[in-house]
Amino acid sequence: MYLGMGSFSYIWLIIPVLILSMYAQSKVNSNYTKFSKIRNTSGKTGAEVAREILMRNGLSHVQVIRGQRKLSDHYSPRTETVSLSPEVYDKPSISAASIAAHECGHAVQHATAYGPLNIRSQIAPVVQFASGAASMLTFLGIVLAYRGNITILNIAILAYVIVTLFHVITLPVEFNASSRAMTMLADYNMISEEDMEGTKKVLNAAALTYVAAMLASLMTLVRLLLIRGSSRD
Numbered sequence: 001m002y003l004g005m006g007s008f009s010y011i012w013l014i015i016p017v018l019i020l021s022m023y024a025q026s027k028v029n030s031n032y033t034k035f036s037k038i039r040n041t042s043g044k045t046g047a048e049v050a051r052e053i054l055m056r057n058g059l060s061h062v063q064v065i066r067g068q069r070k071l072s073d074h075y076s077p078r079t080e081t082v083s084l085s086p087e088v089y090d091k092p093s094i095s096a097a098s099i100a101a102h103e104c105g106h107a108v109q110h111a112t113a114y115g116p117l118n119i120r121s122q123i124a125p126v127v128q129f130a131s132g133a134a135s136m137l138t139f140l141g142i143v144l145a146y147r148g149n150i151t152i153l154n155i156a157i158l159a160y161v162i163v164t165l166f167h168v169i170t171l172p173v174e175f176n177a178s179s180r181a182m183t184m185l186a187d188y189n190m191i192s193e194e195d196m197e198g199t200k201k202v203l204n205a206a207a208l209t210y211v212a213a214m215l216a217s218l219m220t221l222v223r224l225l226l227i228r229g230s231s232r233d
């Protein structure tokens, strides 16, 4: 019932996405763990790396705070705060420097009005509403579609289009923050050429999780479209 008609073809679409998601997640964990044990060239903690990068970019007003959870690292454009997880904040590892630099990459994007980040921030409230609607209306939409009423399903599809667009616009934001991070770490002599391999592995694995999330959202959209198509026959 839940997979609906057209489920055969859908399963062949979703399996590679599930495998990619699991692969990306395991790469994030293994690379993060491996390179949190290796000291970075500068010997600076994530917090020190972040403060120096921000200072060098004229962003000393951006706060660097110590977050609570593992891998909770993020930049908030609203409060202009780089929040680093405890391990990243405190450790002078390659992982810590890479993640701190990536979050500062977002702060630089914000300060230079990088287009995709602007769009992402502007549509964020709509996306929050849409993703709530999507999760509430999907099941009901599918049930009603089998009874010949596709109104709710159409709303759920629209909500998934918005959510998927958000995942798509997230990709350039994330890839650009990582490429800025690598350039800054090298330019400011925080990571040696040899250690840069580790930085690339840590940041590329994280980027892959965003690709997987985008594809998972896209596949849900495809599934709903298949159900919509079959319910109209």
Ligand SMILES: [Zn+2]
Pocket: 102, 103, 106, 173, 174, 177
């Ligand atoms: Zn990011």
